[in-house]
Amino acid sequence: MKETLLLTKxxxxxxxxxxxxxxxxxxxxxxxxxxxxxxxSPENVLEEIKASNIRGRGGAGFPTGVKWxxxxxxxxxxxxxxxxESEPGTFKDRILLERDPHQLIEGIIITCFAxxxxxxxxxxxxxxxxxxRRVQDAVEQAYQKGYLGKNIFNSEMxxxxxxxxxxxxxxCGEETAxxxxxxxxxxxxxxxxPYFPAVKGLYMKPTLVNNVETISSVPWIVENxxxxxxxxxxxxxxxxxxxSLSGHVNNPGNYEIEMxxxxxxxxxxxxxxIRNNKxxxxxxxxxxxxxxxxxxQLDIKMTIDDVANNNSMLGSGAVVMMDEDTNLVNAxxxxxxxxxxxxxxxxxxxxxxxTWLEMILDRVASGRGRASDIDLLLDVCDNISPGLxxxxxxxxxxxxxxxxxSPITSLMNDFREEVESLIPTKVLL
Amino acid sequence: MSWxxxxxxxxxxxxxxxxxxxxxxxxxxxxxxxxxxxxSDDSIAVISELVGITEVQVKSVSTFYSMYKQEPTxxxxxxxxxxxxxxxxxxxxxxxxVKDFTGLNNNxxxxxxxxxxxxxxCIGACGGAPAMQINYETVEGLSSENTIKLCxxxxxxxxxxxxAEEMQDNFGGTKSFDWAIxxxxxxxxxxxxxxxxxxxxxxx
Numbered sequence: 198m199k200e201t202l203l204l205t206k207x208x209x210x211x212x213x214x215x216x217x218x219x220x221x222x223x224x225x226x227x228x229x230x231x232x233x234x235x236x237x238s239p240e241n242v243l244e245e246i247k248a249s250n251i252r253g254r255g256g257a258g259f260p261t262g263v264k265w266x267x268x269x270x271x272x273x274x275x276x277x278x279x280x281x282e283s284e285p286g287t288f289k290d291r292i293l294l295e296r297d298p299h300q301l302i303e304g305i306i307i308t309c310f311a312x313x314x315x316x317x318x319x320x321x322x323x324x325x326x327x328x329x330r331r332v333q334d335a336v337e338q339a340y341q342k343g344y345l346g347k348n349i350f351n352s353e354m355x356x357x358x359x360x361x362x363x364x365x366x367x368x369c370g371e372e373t374a375x376x377x378x379x380x381x382x383x384x385x386x387x388x389x390x391p392y393f394p395a396v397k398g399l400y401m402k403p404t405l406v407n408n409v410e411t412i413s414s415v416p417w418i419v420e421n422x423x424x425x426x427x428x429x430x431x432x433x434x435x436x437x438x439x440x441s442l443s444g445h446v447n448n449p450g451n452y453e454i455e456m457x458x459x460x461x462x463x464x465x466x467x468x469x470x471i472r473n474n475k476x477x478x479x480x481x482x483x484x485x486x487x488x489x490x491x492x493x494q495l496d497i498k499m500t501i502d503d504v505a506n507n508n509s510m511l512g513s514g515a516v517v518m519m520d521e522d523t524n525l526v527n528a529x530x531x532x533x534x535x536x537x538x539x540x541x542x543x544x545x546x547x548x549x550x551x552t553w554l555e556m557i558l559d560r561v562a563s564g565r566g567r568a569s570d571i572d573l574l575l576d577v578c579d580n581i582s583p584g585l586x587x588x589x590x591x592x593x594x595x596x597x598x599x600x601x602x603s604p605i606t607s608l609m610n611d612f613r614e615e616v617e618s619l620i621p622t623k624v625l626l
Numbered sequence: 627m628s629w630x631x632x633x634x635x636x637x638x639x640x641x642x643x644x645x646x647x648x649x650x651x652x653x654x655x656x657x658x659x660x661x662x663x664x665x666s667d668d669s670i671a672v673i674s675e676l677v678g679i680t681e682v683q684v685k686s687v688s689t690f691y692s693m694y695k696q697e698p699t700x701x702x703x704x705x706x707x708x709x710x711x712x713x714x715x716x717x718x719x720x721x722x723x724v725k726d727f728t729g730l731n732n733n734x735x736x737x738x739x740x741x742x743x744x745x746x747x748c749i750g751a752c753g754g755a756p757a758m759q760i761n762y763e764t765v766e767g768l769s770s771e772n773t774i775k776l777c778x779x780x781x782x783x784x785x786x787x788x789x790a791e792e793m794q795d796n797f798g799g800t801k802s803f804d805w806a807i808x809x810x811x812x813x814x815x816x817x818x819x820x821x822x823x824x825x826x827x828x829x830x
Contacts, residue, residue: 208806212804212806212807213806213807213808214807215806215807216807273645282750283747283748283750284748285709285710285711285747285748285752286710286711286748286752287748287750287752288750288751288752288753288802288803291750291802291803292802292803295805295807296806296807316645322750323656323691323693323762323818324693324705324749324750324759324762324818325750326762326763326813326818326819326820326826327763327764327790327809327819329818329820330811330819330820330821330826331809333820333821333822334821359643359644360822361649361652361653362652362653362656362818362820362822363652363691364652364655364656364691364692364693364694365691365692365693365694366690366691366692367747367748378652379649379652380646380648380649381646381648381649381650381651381652381677381687382648382687383686383687383690384690384691400645400646441752441753441802442753443711443752443753443755443802444711444714444715445714445715449752449753449754449755449800449802450753450802450803451753451802451803481710485709485710485748515752517710517711517714517752519714523714527713528710528713528714531708531709531710531713531714532709532710534708535709535710535747535748538747539747541690
């Protein structure tokens with residue numbers, strides 16, 4: 198199994214200076230944007246994106262061309278790049294920001310040309326200080342060259358780009374929470390409807406919110422055509438995708454591959470297998486929000502639809518391998534604690550539910566569990582996401598609450614004995 | 627107002643970056659923290675006046691986000707990750723080592739105002755687990771021994787600029803990916819080192 202390098206090609210070939218504008222331009226950078234702005238048309242760009250069938254790389258996997266098509270008419274429209282990468286297991290946007298910021302900026306220029314947008318923002322999580330510095334330097338270099346600001350490439354187009362730093366809140370990766378945060382408010386998700394960003398987004402104006410990896414793909418798609426991009430990968434999951442591989446593997450890291458091979462192949466080949474030749478007990482196919490797969494399910498294909506058909510999600514492309522020695526109750530507790538900490542507190546089922554799940558799991562993990570705790574955990578989960586089905590039913594404004602349910606249902610469906618073994622059978626005095 | 631002229635000038639520059647003033651609250655809170663090491667009531671009042679919204683609204687924003695500290699922090703904010711990839715790669719041990727070395731529990735600051743310790747959620751260093759940040763600069767692939775050495779180095783050298791590359795070279799291990807670029811800029815306080823807040827510097 199081999200990588201297919203589109204987004205990570207420039208950084209691989211120019212490791213020491215891929216973040217600088219001279220290096221980027223020497224390798225053909227900004228040429229696509231220049232040609233598009235001078236000779237292209239917004240309609241053509243949109244057509245290429247639609248033809249590529251690229252689906253959003255942030256987690257939800259919504260078709261990007263369709264999203265762009267929803268953007269309502271208005272004099273003021275905005276583009277916001279979601280660089281609030283915080284899903285446990287995920288570190289793919291970090292490499293794109295740190296090592297190829299100009300690719301993202303070129304993608305932003307082309308996107309804004311296609312959508313007639315004059316103001317764009319990159320919302321980077323506060324903990325990504327180094328990536329943010331690199332992006333800020335890149336933005337300044339682009340302004341100096343006249344690639345941002347007024348009359349870009351001597352065309353009619355004006356574009357201002359601001360790098361905005363968040364302050365430590367996972368929930369701001371949810372697009373409407375991100376917009377509230379960017380407006381200087383608490384990062385609480387908004388109700389959809391009516392607050393669909395494409396209609397009522399930033400400052401209640403039509404807004405595109407796209408992930409770093411999605412927009413970084415735009416220059417390649419426009420340069421090589423959507424048709425060529427569509428040939429990569431498989432139907433429904435076209436193009437390449439950067440997977441973040443972590444956990445008990447020999448070679449963790451970011452790997453850019455065409456979607457379609459199996460998780461097992463991926464881990465054995467690019468990940469060089471599990472450390473100390475251990476077996477996989479369970480793995481997370483798409484970030485902490487995703488229900489787990491068992492070690493005997495490694496033949497599932499890495500596509501959005503295959504993973505969904507097996508009742509989980511490819512999400513942000515974060516694959517976490519857990520070997521046979523892993524204490525899965527502790528692993529689940531870590532994930533549930535994460536969501537309890539990151540709940541914004543607006544919706545009662547999430548605010549209270551995640552906190553109770555954390556407390557009950559904590560006592561089970563430490564050997565103080567009660568015989569009724571398994572039923573209690575499932576009952577609390579059912580109050581957050583009725584029916585415990587996949588995709589999850591919601592009692593909350595956003596999917597954060599239901600995400601905390603994933604590790605618990607995974608435990609109870611596939612590893613129930615492990616939980617039961619921790620619960621004392623005699624009454625403790 | 628009790629921010630000095632250069633702070634006010636910087637604040638006004640930040641406000642101008644946005645179509646609406648209120649958007650500047652986040653960056654201004656980072657700026658406030660770079661001044662005091664936490665969000666003081668005084669800063670809340672200044673920001674409220676600059677942006678034109680009530681103090682309680684600014685306060686409600688500042689208490690929502692975990693990076694805005696409501697109590698003074700030490701010179702070095704030690705944030706050890708405890709999320710899933712770190713959890714299954716022994717982050718508990720790293721947390722214990724840092725707690726032992728500093729004598730601190732979660733969210734505590736020592737009496738010399740040198741260290742603040744916190745166990746935090748995912749910092750995006752999962753491929754290099756276990757990992758931590760010092761003043762939001764990342765070190766990956768930690769061992770217990772190297773974590774102690776890192777803490778000793780901070781205590782003895784007390785560097786004014788914290789640089790990820792320097793720490794990674796001396797105390798780190800497996801990385802999430804090849805960092806490749808030998809950057810020598812870092813942060814000057816227990817805040818993200820970022821141009822907009824004047825909190826980043828190159829090493830001399």
